[in-house]
Amino acid sequence: MSLVAIGAYYVDTILSTSHYPGEDEKLRASNIAHRRGGNCANSLEVLQQLTATSRQQLSLNLVAILPAKSSVASQQLIAALEPHVQLRHSIYREQFQEPASCYIIKSQSTGSRTIVNYNELPDMTLEEFIRITDELGPRATWFHFEGRIPAVTFGCIQYLRKQYPSARISVELEKPGREGLQELAGLADVVFYSKTWAQGLGYVSAEECLRDQSTKAQNAILLCCTWGQDGADAFEPGTGEFVHVDAYTSAGFQVVDPIGAGDTFNAGMLYALNCKDKEWDLCTKVKFANRIAGMKVAQEGFPGLSRVLELYN
Template sequence: MKHLILVGACYLDTILTVPHFPKEDSKLRATAVQVRRGGNCPNSLEVLAHLLSAGPHRPNVKLHLVTCLPDAQAAATSKILSSFGDGSENAIDFSHCLYRAGNEEPASSYIIRSGETGSRTIVNFNDLPEMTGSEFEKIADAFAEHGKGDGCWWHFEGRIPETTFRCIRYLRQAMPESTISVEVEKPNREGLIELAAEADVVFYSRSWAESRGYTSPEVCLKAQATSSRASFMLCTWGEQGAGALLLPSREYIHHLATLPGDRISVVDTIGAGDTFIAAMLYGLHVETWSSEARLAFAVGLATKKVQREGFAGLVP
């Protein structure tokens, strides 16, 4: 059995849908409000759990979440963990989460979603103590001690780069057979390039690429490849789909989200990038798929996601 461990923040999202984005110092009535669990890695794990239990292939993969949560007895913690559902054999393992004793409130995101444009503006608040490098090392050691080290794939959200860099370096030393992937998402976050240089698989966001002056996925990936050890690099580009670069061959492939002339109805873009990553991590564990098939599957599932609310029914 292989182990896929996702390391990143878990949030409780409050989503306000409004007719249009409000002007500063104005009053606006929301048309809908929704509270649901969020966070890049938890979202990806929810999609992965569905794929492993109902997807077109059933790779033998066990899912794990490493994140900071409130006190184990807090109501918010119970709500977050129960939100994943899925009682299948591929249920997510939460035993390596870090429960912050005495903290009752989870990390929170407040999301304003515009009905006019489909865009969303996110404000985060997190008062939980962040994971430290030494805490992560104990988690990694626990996998190694149980003989799981060689079959591990570690995926990092790419937040708090200094700590994440220490985590990756530790894995390279203690568990050299592990595969490591990382997200490079937030523009202007220092240290992400250094993280990407240490990973085997890298996911770049369009917003990060454009903040660096790149005008397409291909331009971004080929520029970043010069300083990376990765064998596979990907960059999403919204309605234009995503591109992938295979190394060391430098073969570039691209898959469009829609065919020219096609139109889709965008309902909910929150979690589209997380869905793409989940679908790609799933595809990378389907040994019979080509790189083209994996990219097409990930783009297709992310495109399907933006046309529905949340993740329910995303996987048949």
């Protein structure tokens, strides 16, 4: 089995501040952190922990736009993820040295995070994706798309449906206001909705979002939506099964670092669907993904999250 994740890769710079600064205010940060970012890269970082710990035979591949292969950012990514996550199908823009970058101001008073992105790398084209897909061939059993550049992604999914009809396809809908995301949901087997995207369309709860979206995502066998402190929901349109799981908490639980919590939930579900699909029912799958996402929120970064598997052996 092989899972291919297609999405942007970012280098994140995270500044922790006492509060969000006002315009023209000078403010000293209490902490600075640098880490790899990008939704798919984050999810694969968690997935490689889970598959390595459980010894599951699931090959992991990242398709991302990267600067020159010799650049510092690309070499750091290769060193960090390979050999557990393969990058040989990523696209290197040899004329660029700077990666896509994300600058995050994390307010300690509210827990909010304000994000400014910078990216000069040309996006992936449909022709590039077709070449990569044909290199992977039938070995790729699952394709997971970050909901970026909907027009190109739509063409990518159409190509997969025509040439590799047995492949499963999941897509993440996170950013409201991107035209074409709804059409992507209509082609996917599994759809991950963010609270931000759902609220942008006027939904007031995860359940409302999923039940209404089930009439629009005609091919979907599973819809999932996370809702922050209100937990996560999942819905199977074919069976009518609906699952709600409260947000994970424990004695002394504190929100430490919510950045990447949604990516971690997605990784948990992708692990469950690819590695435990016959063993776990839907409720167990959602509880697992919700639990690992809650563990992520309670710590800095992604290390050590595979310890969640101790609870499911």
